[in-house]
Amino acid sequence: MLNEILLHFAEWLDAQAWSSGLHESYYMYNWIESTHVLTLMIFLGMLFVIDLRMLGLTMTNVPASKVAARLNIPMMIGFTIMVVTGLLLYYAVPVRTTQSIWFRVKFFLLIAAGINAWLFHRRMNESVATWDNEPVAPKRLRYAAGLSLALWAGVVTTGRLIAYDWYDCYRVNSDLIAWAAGCMAE
């Protein structure tokens, strides 16, 4: 049922002139994709530095809250550009992307990373006064920082894998893959 709704939505987007126009525009599509990848340097780059600080692997002589607060602004700017360009990339190729198992896994990893980031910030704000100047964050926050790195590594990897057609619906896939990708019978 959900797969049917998602597919109908994707087909509706696909029928729009702007969607195919964007997909077929060599420069526009490639510039959007390049911007999506290049903003990794801003968003993920800042996130890496914050997580490495929590793990006690960089800027250990700078209060952790200061590193997190100062890098948060450029990180969120990068994240916003990444989301906008990501939505445009989806809009340009909606049907194939909707039925991509990698896109679906990426989507769930993004939600998990978002929840982890929210919990991380909540825990950090609650306890930061007691350990801010320590070179290493408390164990729970270190786990959250490690999990953040792992989840974003997963997001990057699955994002990269969307380009590959190994499990696209036109191929003969196992029932499990076909179900997970939301492949619908013709």
Next chain:
Amino acid sequence: MELISFFEWMETSALGQIGKTYGGVYALGQSLHLMSLALLGGTVLVTDLRLLNVLLRDVPSEVVVESTHKWFKVAVSLMIATGIFMAAAVALRMYYNAFFWAKMTALATGIAFVFFVKYPLLQRKHDSINPVVLKSLAVASILLWFSVAATGRWIGFS
């Protein structure tokens, strides 16, 4: 030995064959390359935006430079290692790709700039360096590494 012979050898090497045969391993190399690019971007931007007085203004720039340089070296090493792996599988295509050579030029310039100009200069007390020089270093660094990333992305489109 002509340069093209080296690229032919790379493509037939064990590394090139692994990348050609195992799509999953190749894709993993690509995502590691992207993650190292992200780490590199983070270290470069944090350092350069600090030198431009945009970020972490209440932290001495010497502290920021020293802390990020170690991770810059990790990122650039990982980027080169995964880049060699990726290029080996499609070495001949790379040889004839203008953006590949543009990226190699930008990368070589970037590395030379960091290790022979920027980092040695930033070893001095930053107060003793002309602020215009500091800011010029930061702008040049951002432009150089942006060029590395952008030309790298366009290899795939050409």
